[in-house]
Structure formats: C-alpha cells, structure tokens
Amino acid sequence: xxxIAIEVQDLVKIFRRKNHEPIEAxxxxxxxxxxxxxxxxxxxxxxxxxxxxxILTTLLAPTSGAARVMGHDVVAExxxxxxxxxVVLQENAIELYLSVRNNFCTFGRFHGLRVQEIERSLDRLxxxxxxxxxxxxxxxDLSGGLRRRVQVAKTFMVDKPVVFLDEATTGxxxxxxxTTLEAIKxxxxxxxxxxLTTHLLEEAEELCDSVAIMNHGTIIARGSVEDVKSxxxxxxYLSLSLERISDDVVQAIRHRQPLNVEIKNNTVEVTVxxxxxxxxxxxxxxxxxxxxxxxxxxxxxxxxxxxxxxREGSAG
Amino acid sequence: xREVLAVVYREYLIRRTSPTWLFFDLAVPLLYLLMFGVAFDxxxxxxxxxxxxxxxxxxxxxxxxxxxxxxxxxxNQSYGFFVxxxxxxxxxxxxxxxxxxxxxxxxxxxxxxxxxVQCLITIATGTLLLHIAIRxxxxxxxxxxxxxxxxxxxxxxxxxxxxxxxxxxxxxxxxVTYFVLMFLSSTFYPLDRVPAWLSALAWLNPLTWHTDVLxxxxxxxxxxxxxxxxxxxxxxxLVLSFWFAVRTLQRAA
Numbered sequence: 001x002x003x004i005a006i007e008v009q010d011l012v013k014i015f016r017r018k019n020h021e022p023i024e025a026x027x028x029x030x031x032x033x034x035x036x037x038x039x040x041x042x043x044x045x046x047x048x049x050x051x052x053x054x055i056l057t058t059l060l061a062p063t064s065g066a067a068r069v070m071g072h073d074v075v076a077e078x079x080x081x082x083x084x085x086x087v088v089l090q091e092n093a094i095e096l097y098l099s100v101r102n103n104f105c106t107f108g109r110f111h112g113l114r115v116q117e118i119e120r121s122l123d124r125l126x127x128x129x130x131x132x133x134x135x136x137x138x139x140x141d142l143s144g145g146l147r148r149r150v151q152v153a154k155t156f157m158v159d160k161p162v163v164f165l166d167e168a169t170t171g172x173x174x175x176x177x178x179t180t181l182e183a184i185k186x187x188x189x190x191x192x193x194x195x196l197t198t199h200l201l202e203e204a205e206e207l208c209d210s211v212a213i214m215n216h217g218t219i220i221a222r223g224s225v226e227d228v229k230s231x232x233x234x235x236x237y238l239s240l241s242l243e244r245i246s247d248d249v250v251q252a253i254r255h256r257q258p259l260n261v262e263i264k265n266n267t268v269e270v271t272v273x274x275x276x277x278x279x280x281x282x283x284x285x286x287x288x289x290x291x292x293x294x295x296x297x298x299x300x301x302x303x304x305x306x307x308x309x310x311r312e313g314s315a316g
Numbered sequence: 317x318r319e320v321l322a323v324v325y326r327e328y329l330i331r332r333t334s335p336t337w338l339f340f341d342l343a344v345p346l347l348y349l350l351m352f353g354v355a356f357d358x359x360x361x362x363x364x365x366x367x368x369x370x371x372x373x374x375x376x377x378x379x380x381x382x383x384x385x386x387x388x389x390x391x392n393q394s395y396g397f398f399v400x401x402x403x404x405x406x407x408x409x410x411x412x413x414x415x416x417x418x419x420x421x422x423x424x425x426x427x428x429x430x431x432x433v434q435c436l437i438t439i440a441t442g443t444l445l446l447h448i449a450i451r452x453x454x455x456x457x458x459x460x461x462x463x464x465x466x467x468x469x470x471x472x473x474x475x476x477x478x479x480x481x482x483x484x485x486x487x488x489x490x491x492v493t494y495f496v497l498m499f500l501s502s503t504f505y506p507l508d509r510v511p512a513w514l515s516a517l518a519w520l521n522p523l524t525w526h527t528d529v530l531x532x533x534x535x536x537x538x539x540x541x542x543x544x545x546x547x548x549x550x551x552x553x554l555v556l557s558f559w560f561a562v563r564t565l566q567r568a569a
Contacts, residue, residue, distance in 0.1 A: 057411045061567075083413040093404035095326075097333050106329065109322040110412045138333075139403075 002071065005162055005193035006033040006056065011065035013051050013217075025051040027217040029065070033195060033210070035161075038188050040204040041197045042301075043214035044309055049197040050090055052214075053166050056195070057087045070161055086111070086155050090166040090197075094147045096140040100131055103139060104154055111158040121157040129153040129179060144171050152180055156187065163187065165196040169203065181207060201302040211301070213308055221308050229304050235259070238270040238278045240285055241293035252284040319414035323422020330396075331426075340392055341430045345385035345438050353377045354446070366506045366537055374446045378438070379531035380503035382458070383465055383523060385434055387497070390469030391490055393427045394477040398486060416565040420474065420558070424467045431466040432459050439534070454533040461533060464554060465526045471557035472522075478564040497523045502531070525550045 013026040026048040033039040041049045054060040056067055058078035066073065072080040095103050101122065108118035126132045129149050139147060148171045155163060165184070169177045184207060188194055198204055204211055205225055212222040221228050238258075242249060245266060253261055253270060258281065260271040268285075272278045278296055285291050331338055357363075357373040364376050400406035409419060435458065442448040473490065480486045498504070500514065501523040507515045518524045525546035532538040 059407060059410055079413065079415055082411060085411070087408065087411040089404065089407055089411070091404040091407065093408035095330070095405055096403050097330050102329050106322070106326045109325055110319070110409075110414070112318060112413070 003034050004032050005035045005037070006031075006039075006067070006069050006195065008032070008052070008056070008067045009065055011052070011055065011067055012063045013048075013055060013060065014063045025217055026055070026062070029214075029218060031212055031219060031222065033193060035193055036188065036191045037209045038184065038194045038196065038207050040208035040211040041195065041214060042199075042201065042204055042211055042305060043197075045199075047214040048217035049214055050166055051217075053087075053089075053164050053195070053197060056081075057085060057164055058082055084160060085162045085164060086158055086160045087164045088152050088155050088166060088168045090170070092144070092147050092151060092171075094139040094142075094150055097138060099136050099138055100126075100142070100150055101135045103150055104157065107154040108157055111160075113157065118157070125153045125156055128156075128183065129176065145173055145176065148172055149176050149180075152183075156183055160192070162193045162195070165194065167197055167199065169198070169200065177203075201305055205301045213305055215309050221304075225301060229298070229301055235298070235303065236272050236275060236278050237297045238272060238281060239295040239297075240268045240270065240282070240291060242266050242268065242285070242290040243292055244290055246288065246290065249285055249288050249290060252288065253281055256281050256284065319412075319418040320422040320425060322414075323419060324426045327423060327426035331430075337392065341389060342434055342437060344388060345381045345434060346441055348384065349374070349378065349381045349438060349442060349446070353381065357446075364506060365509075367508075367539075369537070371535065371537065372446075372448070374442065375448045375535050376506070376531070376537070377504070378442050378448055379527050379534050381438060382435055382462060382530050382534075383527040384498065384503060385438070386431055386462060386465035386526065387469045387494065387523065389427050389431050389434070389466045390471075390473045391494065393423055393470050394473035395486070395490075396423070397474065397477040398483050402483075410565075416562050417558075420471065420561055420565065424470050427470060428463040428466050431462045435459060435462045448535070450534055451536055458530060458533045461526070461530050464550065465530075468522065468526070468550060468554040468557055471554065471561040474561045475557065475564050478561070478567075497521055500524075502527050522550055522553045525553075 008029055008031050011026050011029040012024070015023045015025055029048070029052060041052060043049050051060065055062050056069060056074060058074050058081050061075055068074070069081045070084040072084065074081050095106065098106065104122045104125070105118055108121065113121070122135075126135055129152070131149060131153060134142065134146060139150070142150070152165075152168050169180050172180060181203065184194055184196070196204075196207065208225055210222070210224055211228055212219045213228065214220070243266070245263060245268065249268070250261075250263070253268065256277060258270045258272045258277065262269040270278075270281055272281070282294055331341070353374045356377065360373050363370045363372045366376065397406060400409065410416075439450060439455070439458070443450055476489060476493075477486060480489060500518050501521045502518060503523060507518050507524070510518070528538050528546050529543050529550065532540075532543045
C-alpha cells in the first residue's frame with residue numbers, strides 16, 4: 001500500500017467564458033499528501049485553493065494534468081474517489097427544510113450508514129458539537145454559525161480515509177472553532193488524511209503537519225510548518241519593556257542598525273535578522289539600567305505568508 | 317440501488333415537510349380537470365368531433381390533464397435544483413459517493429411515484445364525478461405512460477435548470493416553454509380542427525406524442541399505428557434527455 005494519499009501532477013484549470021479573458025485559476029500545480037497527514041493549502045483570495053479542492057473532490061474537471069486520491073484518478077474514476085472522501089465545501093450546505101436530525105439522517109444514508117449507526121453518530125456528534133438542543137430545529141431557523149456547525153459535524157459521521165475541509169471554521173464562534181479543531185486532530189490521530197484550506201494561519205500552524213502556500217494558482221512555498229517559516233526572511237522580533245525611554249536607549253538601538261524600530265509608550269519593538277544582533281541590542285539596552293522585561297520571538301507563519309505573497313506580488 | 321433509495325428518501329423528507337409542494341404535485345391536475353374541463357365541457361355542449369366520433373370534452377381533456385401534470389411534476393422537480401443550489405447543498409450532493417445518473421434516477425423515481433398517485437386520483441375523480449368511461453384494461457399502461465412522461469420532462473427540464481444560473485431567468489424560460497408546448501399540442505383541442513401550421517408544429521412536440529398515447533390508452537381515441545410512432549418518438553426524447561442531463565450535470569459545478 002502506497003504512503004501517498006493524494007498526488008497532484010502539473011494540474012491546470014482554465015476557466016473560459018464568452019466575451020471574457022480566460023482565467024488560469026490553477027497553473028501547473030504539483031504536490032503530494034501522505035496518508036494520515038493534515039495538509040494545509042494556504043493562500044490569499046483567488047490563489048486557486050478552492051478550485052484545487054473542487055478538482056480533487058471531482059466537482060470540477062482539470063484542463064490538464066493529473067490528480068489521484070487514494071490511488072484513483074479524479075477524472076477517470078470519480079466515483080471511486082468520492083467513495084474515499086468527504087467534504088466540507090466553502091459554501092454553506094445544509095438542507096434548510098429539514099430538521100438538524102434529518103440533515104444527519106440523509107447524510108448518513110447517502111454514505112451507506114445503517115439506521116443504528118446514524119443514531120449512534122448523531123448522539124456522539126450532537127454532544128460534541130453542542131447541537132443536542134437543536135436536533136428538531138429546521139435548518140432555515142438556525143443561525144449562520146449553527147448551520148456551519150451542522151455541516152462540519154455531519155462530515156465526522158462517516159469514516160472516509162480522506163477529508164477535505166474548505167474554510168471549515170468560517171463563521172464559527174471561538175468555542176465551536178476549538179471543538180472543530182480538536183475533532184480534526186482526533187480524526188487525524190485515527191489515521192485519516194485531512195486537506196484543509198484556511199485563511200486563519202494560526203489555525204494552520206496549530207493543525208497542519210505540512211503546508212503549501214499558493215498564489216496565482218501555483219505553490220510558492222511548501223514543507224512542514226517549521227520549514228515554511230524558515231523560508232521567510234528569518235526575522236526575529238525583540239520586544240523591550242522599559243521604565244522610561246531615554247534618548248540613550250533609542251540611540252543605542254538605532255546605532256546597531258536593526259531592520260525596524262517601533263516605539264509604543266514604554267515599549268520598543270525591534271526587528272532584526274540575526275540572533276547575535278538581537279542579543280547585542282538587548283545587552284546595550286540592559287546597560288542603560290531601564291530594562292524591565294524583554295521577549296524574543298521568531299516570525300509566525302502569518303508573517304512568512306505575508307512576506308512570501310508580497311515578494312511574489314513584487315516579482316510579478 | 318442504495319444510493320438511488322437515499323435520494324428517494326431525501327425527496328420524501330423534503331416533500332413531507334412542504335405541504336405546498338405536495339399540494340402542487342397532487343391537486344393541480346385535478347383542479348384543471350374540475351374547473352377548466354367542466355367549464356369547456358358545458359360551453360361546447362354537444363361535445364367534440366374527433367376522428368368521426370363525438371366525445372365529451374371532459375373525456376378528451378383527461379389525457380391532456382395527465383400529460384400536463386407530468387410536465388408540471390418534471391418542472392417542479394427540476395426547480396428543486398435551484399432550491400438546492402441556493403442552499404448550497406446541491407454541490408455537496410455532487411461529492412457524495414454516487415454517480416450523476418443515480419442522483420437523477422433517485423429524484424425521478426420519487427417524482428414518478430408521485431405522478432402515479434396523481435394519475436390514480438385524477439382518473440378516479442374523472443370516472444366518479446365526471447362519468448368518463450375509462451378503458452380500465454389499459455390502466456397499468458397508463459401508469460407506465462405517466463412514469464415515462466414524467467421522467468422525460470424532468471430530464472429535459474433538468475438540462476435547462478443546470479444550464480441557467482438565475483432563478484428568475486429559469487422561471488421565465490420554463491413558463492414560456494410550458495405555454496408554447498401546451499398550446500402547440502393536442503392537450504386542449506384535436507389537431508385536425510386547428511390551422512395547418514399549428515397542426516404541423518404540434519406534431520413535432522413531445523407533449524403531443526405523450527398526450528396522444530395517454531388518450532389512446534384511456535379512452536381509445538387515435539390509431540394504433542400513429543400511437544406506436546409517438547411511443548417511439550417519446551422514448552427517444554426520454555433517452556436523449558437523460559443522456560444530456562447526465563452530461564450537463566457532470567459539468568454543473
């Protein structure tokens with residue numbers, strides 16, 4: 001059995017409309033997702049993430065290239081692919097005329113669950129996602145956040161090897177977002193492969209084993225979260241909290257030519273590229289005798305994401 | 317089969333919670349027969365001359381009502397795609413482990429069972445209240461005709477529903493189509509009494525073929541040879557519509 005759950009090779013999707021220029025939403029995309037991995041597709045709006053998910057879930061046919069899910073070609077064997085996957089689409093998808101209970105029942109039946117299995121799952125998931133009080137409410141009477149909760153919760157009814165989550169936590173409150181993230185981690189621990197897109201990079205940082213940053217339909221960075229973070233400018237942020245900010249302090253910092261200095265009340269935020277410089281500045285400020293507290297942090301995934309996408313934009 | 321039955325179950329749940337749709341499915345043809353049919357029957361007085369025979373307008377119109385109700389059922393079911401698209405659930409369905417054909421077959425299986433119930437109610441009312449003499453020996457074939465008719469129109473209208481994105485555009489197109497097809501057919505009047513151009517166009521209309529077959533089966537009007545050709549014509553229409561509907565659905569996302 002291959003270790004690869006998803007394999008995408010030179011994938012291209014061009015949208016053509018009458019009287020409009022063709023739009024190349026995905027251009028020559030290639031990546032692999034290992035079994036049991038949580039893989040994040042990140043990128044700004046219009047980067048091609050949702051189009052990629054739609055191709056992998058057999059909703060869209062690619063213009064060229066190939067994609068295989070659990071060894072099945074998405075074009076030649078769409079049904080086999082759908083049997084191995086379940087999806088939370090970006091759009092809200094809920095039966096508005098049916099109760100929450102019947103939303104679960106219909107989903108379960110479509111995925112071949114027996115009545116007892118549906119009841120068991122319903123019991124577990126309504127508890128986990130806080131839906132017990134809403135089981136008899138119709139979809140049309142639920143708030144947007146609750147509808148999304150139902151949509152995500154029902155995905156966890158079935159035991160498919162690959163799960164696609166396209167902006168799954170959009171519109172959820174903090175509590176439900178936490179529940180969903182925990183559920184995703186739990187499913188991954190069971191060996192399920194999860195591909196997610198999100199614009200919330202702290203979410204990706206928390207969940208993903210690997211990420212790919214997409215822009216203009218192609219991948220501009222990929223690897224583990226740590227790998228991708230290291231592809232940024234390797235910036236370090238030094239935060240210095242002082243009793244008072246004197247000219248001596250400011251001069252001592254600026255003299256060492258950091259990348260950026262920002263002063264807010266009694267705090268100085270300094271951006272540097274090397275750890276040695278950060279320590280040198282720290283030592284210099286300490287000598288002034290006004291230092292109360294300091295903190296050194298590396299760049300977050302979000303910082304790197306912004307840098308990479310900006311760099312791409314400038315290059316393009 | 318499990319996949320098809322899952323679609324049927326879902327359609328049943330939706331219809332059960334929506335009395336308006338249920339009313340449309342079951343009662344509208346009956347109202348046509350009892351209001352429009354009865355009024356015309358009285359207005360014409362002596363009945364209609366068809367193929368040298370005089371028959372009551374109610375009897376003539378019964379098959380028109382049945383074929384119209386098949387069209388209406390197909391229209392109603394295909395409109396459901398817009399509702400599903402607005403709810404977002406349409407695209408999720410397309411990711412479920414079933415083929416596009418199974419999805420369409422499930423929908424039509426449910427709608428055909430509704431059409432059969434609708435047909436039985438309409439025929440029972442026509443017989444009991446309007447004293448229409450039905451050829452009971454062909455009742456089973458009438459039900460088969462209703463099933464095929466509903467399926468044919470559903471697949472045809474589904475193609476339009478998949479191709480049009482806007483609800484209001486769909487409504488306009490379908491209403492115009494319904495109007496033109498209905499009056500360019502043998503639904504309301506015998507075609508040997510209308511202008512030649514209208515008659516010629518009506519013979520190209522699948523609604524005419526379907527109505528004529530049902531008329532032959534219910535009250536025995538028409539010739540076997542003509543009806544045979546019309547059965548073949550409508551069957552081709554059904555197969556082509558299904559094929560195009562599946563193709564269009566495959567490209568619907």
